[in-house]
Each structure stands twice: as structure tokens, then as C-alpha cells.
Amino acid sequence: MDVVVIETPQLGDRSYLVHDGSVALVIDPQRDIDRVESAALAAGVRITHVAETHLHNDYVTGGLILAEKHGAAYLVNGADPVSFARTAVADGDVFSVGKLSVRVVATPGHTHTHLAYVVREVTDDGGTEAVFSGGSLLYGSVGRTDLVSPGQTAALAHAQYSSVRRLADSAHPEAALYPTHGFGSFCSIGPASHQDSSTLAEQAAHNHALTDPSEEHFVAELLSNITAYPAYYAHMSPLNAAGPAPADLGIPDSVEPGELRRRLLAGEWVVDLRHRIAFAEDHLQGSVAFEYGHGSNFTSYLGWVIPWNQPLTLLGSHEDVGKAIRDLARIGIDSPDAAVGPSGGAALEVLAPGTPRSGYPHGDWSLLLKERAQDDVVLDVRRPEEFAASHVQDAVNVPVYELLARMTELPEARVWVHCATGYRASVAASLLDRAGRDVVLINARFREAAGAGIRLVP
Incomplete structure (x- = not known):
């Protein structure tokens, strides 16, 4: 048995x-199935089965598309x-x-109908085993149980406690464990560990879901960590239950300058993919900053911040726009328009000549110490x-x-915005700038604040 891991770090x-x-089973494929097909081609195998552990809440599946294309059984x-x-x-x-x-x-646990798959080599000596646990038993913790409905969260947490124990007993202790979630996914909960591989035995020794002898304590701890x-999670399971269509990963023709200007003036969502500092120094008035290149943040936060099913235009280099289209297709944001130009600030003049520009100051914690006025607001968007x-x-x-939704709560004063690394702050700053603030x-990183002389509490 050989297991090829196909990672999507953008979603964890x-x-x-x-x-x-010779033949292969695919488990929990993402919507951009070309990555799976490339892996199968490299391994020289034919895809005969595609399996889902559950109706996913954090991405649109590629399972149905992949199974139909290859004539595989869709489990x-x-x-x-x-x-x-x-x-x-x-x-x-x-089977x-x-x-x-x-x-x-x-x-x-993660859902009411969640499944795991125990795969074993059929050999005279019993063969090696591997457990594919989806959103059940993860590295260090378990999948969250509040995605079905608030009223069922506690019951599913109890179910999760029982399920992971049953799963741990379903294969040899040395069986390799392969979860779908838990690598930065918002589908995980609790003290998930940052590791690349594990076994059932290792999890039995260290995973709190297996080491906690009290089900009530485990459930209370899990619920307290929600x-x-x-x-956008609200839209994923219905899309997956309906049967997603293939993703269109093509890069569209660039919108005309006049049309881009019209969209900005109309208040449509124009997303600038350039570096956050380049955006702060010079951008098209009305656009918002979702820096590409921080793939672990881009997809989740764009899908979280921008209202669902709104017209969307991506602005950036051909390479970044192409990658962003792929990432967004994974969460059901299909076929956005694009203004594709050269890298760097020159793109703005090429894509929208004569369109009003904007910008705002940026700096590290020392700038806050030097220039913050008494009435200024420090906004923490973590x-x-x-x-x-x-x-x-x-x-x-x-x-x-x-x-x-809450921008009107902020006082009418200069707003200094920060987060943990600068990424979320750059998104927030662009939203505030778009609103004329x-x-x-x-x-700067939040962990650098105290060293710079910023007073923290508690």
C-alpha cells in the first residue's frame, strides 16, 4: 500500500x-481534481474508487466530478x-x-453521518493498515462539533468522544493515521498538534480525546474552545449535497479600464492581490487588499469578509490571479472577473488610467508610539x-x-489597526480606507509590541 498526500495548506x-x-482509492478530494489526476498519473495507477468521509463544511468537494470522469465508484x-x-x-x-x-x-461527531476508512493490505501476514479519519480523530485533537447546528453541538461532542475511541480500536496500534482536517483548518478544535504524520498508538498516548478519562470533562473542554x-462554511455542505459542477480555473480576459472604473465607483468588490505595503502606498480608490502569497490566509479570510455571492474582480499579476482563482474555486467562489496586468504598482496605471487613487500610512509599533494622538483609536482585528x-x-x-457590519461602532478618529502578523490588519485597513476613514x-507582529515599548494588558 502506498499513500500519496495531496495537501491544501490554504485551507488546512x-x-x-x-x-x-495498479488501482487507487481517493479520499476527500478537493474541487481542483487535476492535482489528484497528476498524482495518479505519476504513480501509474487507475482511479477506481473515490470516497468521502463526510459532507464537507470548509470546501467544495471534487469527489463527484472525479468519480464521473474516471468511471469510479463514488462512496x-x-x-x-x-x-x-x-x-x-x-x-x-x-470493499x-x-x-x-x-x-x-x-x-x-464532526457531523452526524461522518465515516472513517480503515485500509489494509491483503497479505498472508495480515498486511499494514492505515486509517483515514476525515474530521474525526486528528493529530492532537478532533474535528469541531458545532458546524451542524448550535443545538446539536454538545450531543455531537459526546458522539465525538465515543467515535474516536471506537476508531482507535478499529485497527492495529501502529496503523498510520491520515486525517483530512487539522493542518490549520478551522474545522479542527482543541489542542491540535503541528506534525506531519502519526499513528493510532501515538494519538492514544497524547491526544486529549483519547487520554481524558472523563467524557464530561472532555466535552466541557471542547465546548469551551469553540x-x-x-x-462561507454555511454554503459548503449544501453545495456538496447538491453535487458540485466542475471548476473553471481559466483566467478570463482582463476587464476594460472603463468597466473597472465603473465597478469601483459602483462599490463592487475589487480585490487587489499585491503586497500589503504596495497597496497601502498606492491603490485604486475603493479596492480592498487581500495580499496573495500568504496562501494560508487568503482564501479563508476573503470568503469570510466579503459578502457571499457578490460580483468580484481580482486585480493583480497573471500568476497571482490564476492562483487566486484556483483557491477561490475550492470554496465555491466561481469565475471571478479579473484585471490582469504587470506586477507592481505599474499595473494600476495600465489597468485603470485616470481612476482615483488612495493610500494610507503604515509602520511598525514605533510609529504608534511616536505619532498616536490622544483621541486616536487602536483597533485590534484579531x-x-x-x-x-x-x-x-x-x-x-x-x-x-x-x-x-460593525464599522459604525468606531469613533470618528484616526484608526491604528493591527493584528498578529499584519495580514488581517491590512485587510481591515483597506476596508476602513474604502469607507473613507x-x-x-x-x-508588525503583535509579539513585538511589548519589546517596542507598547503597554499590554492583562
Whole structure:
């Protein structure tokens, strides 16, 4: 058995190609299936089965598209209310993929109908095993249980406690563990560990879901760690249940300068992909900054901040626009328009000559110390739990994903905006600038604030 890991760090997820050297099973593929097909081609194997652990909440699946294209069986829980033909599977089912035996294990918790798959080589000595756990047992923790509905969160947390124990007993302790979530995904919860591989035995020794002897304590701890998740999650499971169409990853023709100007004046969403400092110094008035190149942040925060199903225009280099289109397709934002030009500030004059420009100051913590006036506002756009742990004295906390709805809460004064690294702050600063506010971007890490002389509390 060989397992090829197909990572999507932009969303904190992994898909898997599992094969015997001839035929393959694909587990939890993302919508841009060309990556899976390239992996299969490189391994010299034919895709005969595609399996889902659950109806995903953080991305649009490529499972249906991949299965139809390759004539593969599409394995989906028979209890899932889907609108397409599938091979319905349930707890205890066993099927063969070439020389591999695949057993289905019900693992409710992340969702009610969540499944895991135990894959074993069929050999005389029993063969090696691997466990594909989806959003059930993760490295160091488990998948969050609040994505179905608030009223079912606690019950699903109890189910998660039981499920991971059952899953840990479903294979040999030395079986490799391959979760889908937990690599930065908002689908994970609790003390997830940053590691590349693990086994059931290792998780049994260190994962709090398996070491905590009290189910009530585990559930209480899990519920206390629940935090906000991206707004676009609400749209993922329905899209996946309906059967997603193939993604169009082509780069469209660049919009005409006059049309780009019209969109900006009309208040449409024009997303500038350039570096945050380049944007701060000079940008098209009305555009917003979602710097590309920080792939782990771009997709989640754009899908979280910008209202769903709004006209979207990407502004940037051909390379960045192409990558952004792929990333956004994974969360169901299809076929955005684009203003494609050369890299750097020259793109603005090429793409929209004569369009009004804007900019705002930026600097590190020392600038705040030197130039902050008494009535100025320090805006912390980190998540509430980050703010609670430590923050600048007298700072106001409005998470970046709530800023559009809560901007009127901010006093009419100059706003100094910061986050943990500068990325979310740059998004927030651009939203404030778009709204005509006087803003300064603090492009610095929060952990550097105390050393720069900034007073923090608590």
C-alpha cells in the first residue's frame, strides 16, 4: 500500500491517493481534481474508487466530478441527503480496491453521518493498515462539533468522544493515521498538534480525546474552545449535497479600464492581490487588499469578509490571479472577473488610467508610539480569544470578519489597526480606507509590541 498526500495548506486540509501499484482509492478530494489526476498519473495507477468521509463544511468537494470522469465508484454515506447517484456505504461495509481491503467505520461527531476508512493490505501476514479519519480523530485533537447546528453541538461532542475511541480500536496500534482536517483548518478544535504524520498508538498516548478519562470533562473542554469559523462554511455542505459542477480555473480576459472604473465607483468588490505595503502606498480608490502569497490566509479570510455571492474582480499579476482563482474555486467562489496586468504598482496605471487613487500610512509599533494622538483609536482585528489573552491597553477589538457590519461602532478618529502578523490588519485597513476613514496600518507582529515599548494588558 502506498499513500500519496495531496495537501491544501490554504485551507488546512489533505486529500489522499491510496493505491496498490495498479488501482487507487481517493479520499476527500478537493474541487481542483487535476492535482489528484497528476498524482495518479505519476504513480501509474487507475482511479477506481473515490470516497468521502463526510459532507464537507470548509470546501467544495471534487469527489463527484472525479468519480464521473474516471468511471469510479463514488462512496458516500447512504444516510447523507444528496442529489446525485452514489455508491451508498454504511458502518461495517467492506470493499476491495485491488489488493487493498477497505472497511467503513461510522464516526459521528464532526457531523452526524461522518465515516472513517480503515485500509489494509491483503497479505498472508495480515498486511499494514492505515486509517483515514476525515474530521474525526486528528493529530492532537478532533474535528469541531458545532458546524451542524448550535443545538446539536454538545450531543455531537459526546458522539465525538465515543467515535474516536471506537476508531482507535478499529485497527492495529501502529496503523498510520491520515486525517483530512487539522493542518490549520478551522474545522479542527482543541489542542491540535503541528506534525506531519502519526499513528493510532501515538494519538492514544497524547491526544486529549483519547487520554481524558472523563467524557464530561472532555466535552466541557471542547465546548469551551469553540471559536468563530468562516461565514462561507454555511454554503459548503449544501453545495456538496447538491453535487458540485466542475471548476473553471481559466483566467478570463482582463476587464476594460472603463468597466473597472465603473465597478469601483459602483462599490463592487475589487480585490487587489499585491503586497500589503504596495497597496497601502498606492491603490485604486475603493479596492480592498487581500495580499496573495500568504496562501494560508487568503482564501479563508476573503470568503469570510466579503459578502457571499457578490460580483468580484481580482486585480493583480497573471500568476497571482490564476492562483487566486484556483483557491477561490475550492470554496465555491466561481469565475471571478479579473484585471490582469504587470506586477507592481505599474499595473494600476495600465489597468485603470485616470481612476482615483488612495493610500494610507503604515509602520511598525514605533510609529504608534511616536505619532498616536490622544483621541486616536487602536483597533485590534484579531479573534476575541487572541484579544482576551493579551492586547494593547485601551485597544478596541473588532475581528476583521465583523468589521463591515460593525464599522459604525468606531469613533470618528484616526484608526491604528493591527493584528498578529499584519495580514488581517491590512485587510481591515483597506476596508476602513474604502469607507473613507483615516487609517494607519501597523504592519508588525503583535509579539513585538511589548519589546517596542507598547503597554499590554492583562
